[in-house]
């Protein structure tokens with residue numbers, strides 16, 4: 001299987017940005033711009049929990065899918081401040097970002113909780129976008145391969161081959177997030193290929209070839225075409241540039257053009 005038959009997915013991760021009126025304004029601006037991507041590139045906006053209702057209504061009947069930025073692993077109960085996978089599904093969410101490096105760095109997420117969240121999301125019918133990536137000092141120490149392969153093995157532990165095909169992997173080198181430092185297209189390709197090779201060892205080549213692997217980290221309107229042209233880079237997880245309709249659309253169009 002080749003890149004051309006994998007699903008290209010361009011997802012915005014809005015992080016802690018946008019009030020509800022601002023969310024509606026951004027999505028209303030985006031809808032006509034990305035309409036031509038329908039059937040070619042999946043366009044997703046992962047929004048704060050408070051914006052989900054607004055975002056689902058604003059994108060109804062369009063080709064923009066809505067995602068959340070996290071999910072808890074228990075079905076319900078005494079977990080103050082948390083949101084379950086069933087709650088997200090009921091609200092109209094299709095995707096969920098799991099294990100973003102900001103969650104790992106600032107909120108104590110571990111590979112174990114990432115694994116639990118991934119399984120809970122899949123069980124509820126959500127499509128997880130599982131984030132992996134090395135810290136700067138890990139890259140400087142030459143252990144990027146070990147770090148990322150370990151994350152893939154732990155984060156996907158006990159996830160079936162069938163479910164892995166519904167899972168998106170986002171390679172986000174931590175040193176490239178919000179820093180303006182993008183991995184070069186060759187660096188991104190090298191690690192995305194390594195992720196696919198790790199998936200192939202775990203699940204076989206046919207399954208590994210079917211998984212969408214995104215790059216994330218300072219991807220923007222200028223550098224997106226070169227990154228997205230790489231064989232193992234099937235899409236992008238976009239932070240800052242997803243907050244502006246024109247910039248995000250430029251990235252979507254680069255993916256449409258392949």
Ligand code: 13P
Pocket residue numbers: 013100172176177178179180216217218219237238239240241
């Ligand atoms: P930036 O695009 O702002 O670097 O953020 C990337 C990211 O963390 C997406 O999840």
